[in-house]
Amino acid sequence: MENESWAVLVEPEGKVHVVEMTPGVRKIKGLGVFDPIETIGDTPYGSSVAVGQKNLTRMPPRLPELSKGMLRRAQTISAKDAGYFIARLGIGAGDRILEAGLGSAGLSMHIAHTLGQTGIHVTVEPRSEHAEVGLKNMLRAKQSWPVFPEHHHIEGAIEEVMDQVAEHVQAFDGIILDLPQHPSAIEAVAPMLAVGGRIACYCPVTSQVEAAWESCEAAGLEVEWAGELMERQWGKASKGGMRPVNGPFGHTAFLLIAQRTSAE
Numbered sequence: 001m002e003n004e005s006w007a008v009l010v011e012p013e014g015k016v017h018v019v020e021m022t023p024g025v026r027k028i029k030g031l032g033v034f035d036p037i038e039t040i041g042d043t044p045y046g047s048s049v050a051v052g053q054k055n056l057t058r059m060p061p062r063l064p065e066l067s068k069g070m071l072r073r074a075q076t077i078s079a080k081d082a083g084y085f086i087a088r089l090g091i092g093a094g095d096r097i098l099e100a101g102l103g104s105a106g107l108s109m110h111i112a113h114t115l116g117q118t119g120i121h122v123t124v125e126p127r128s129e130h131a132e133v134g135l136k137n138m139l140r141a142k143q144s145w146p147v148f149p150e151h152h153h154i155e156g157a158i159e160e161v162m163d164q165v166a167e168h169v170q171a172f173d174g175i176i177l178d179l180p181q182h183p184s185a186i187e188a189v190a191p192m193l194a195v196g197g198r199i200a201c202y203c204p205v206t207s208q209v210e211a212a213w214e215s216c217e218a219a220g221l222e223v224e225w226a227g228e229l230m231e232r233q234w235g236k237a238s239k240g241g242m243r244p245v246n247g248p249f250g251h252t253a254f255l256l257i258a259q260r261t262s263a264e
């Protein structure tokens with residue numbers, strides 16, 4: 001733990017702060033002005049750290065903590081949908097995965113965690129202000145975990161950078177698109193999907209999922225599943241028993257999964 005690059009500090013209500021462990025007094029967003037090395041040092045996991053008025057608990061930099069404490073810019077894909085994509089695409093060690101757009105890297109961190117050190121992860125993002133945030137989150141993960149895949153990031157719209165993508169990988173086991181428009185991207189990436197490989201589209205509105213369905217079929221892919229996942233959290237009721245917690249029963253996106261089932 002002494003050599004950790006990032007410290008995870010958790011507030012009693014669950015808010016997570018990810019602090020870079022470099023020396024020097026400075027302002028750390030949400031926590032105040034302090035030197036992390038002096039204040040956090042090698043505090044063991046599960047022990048308290050006092051920062052100003054706050055009493056925080058140091059925890060290991062696991063995926064859920066790095067996700068909760070991540071820097072955010074674009075809308076992120078959360079564990080509910082990321083986990084489903086990983087399971088439906090069968091993503092695992094050694095796979096070659098293409099992802100567009102990177103955004104804040106909410107999904108990318110889940111994928112990188114699953115790929116292990118033998119996997120190859122190629123991310124694409126046209127907006128440098130989004131990539132800057134996403135790549136910082138990926139760096140935190142890389143410096144915190146014992147293994148990390150070979151990661152290549154390409155700046156540009158996916159439709160325009162497929163030559164650069166092909167310099168790293170010629171055939172992908174999985175492709176995930178979280179974009180405002182899917183059809184042109186599906187047309188561009190489908191030729192690089194290996195036989196047996198799957199493509200997933202994350203579509204916030206129904207018109208997108210319909211367009212993605214048609215584009216996958218036009219590209220010779222077989223649509224395997226489309227739909228949405230609903231998640232409802234439960235908690236302890238004040239007068240005893242368990243019940244769904246109060247709060248919005250929200251929508252994230254419609255998901256579509258298609259497979260390349262033939263070599264033609």
Ligand SMILES: C[S@@+](CC[C@H](N)C(=O)[O-])C[C@H]1O[C@@H](n2cnc3c(N)ncnc32)[C@H](O)[C@@H]1O
Binds near residue numbers: 100185
């Ligand atoms: C909603 S964000 C992705 C969030 C990301 N999945 C996450 O979990 O943090 C969508 C991203 O797609 C990028 N984008 C838009 N058009 C694109 C294109 N043609 N190729 C690649 N990325 C694109 C946007 O700039 C934006 O950052």
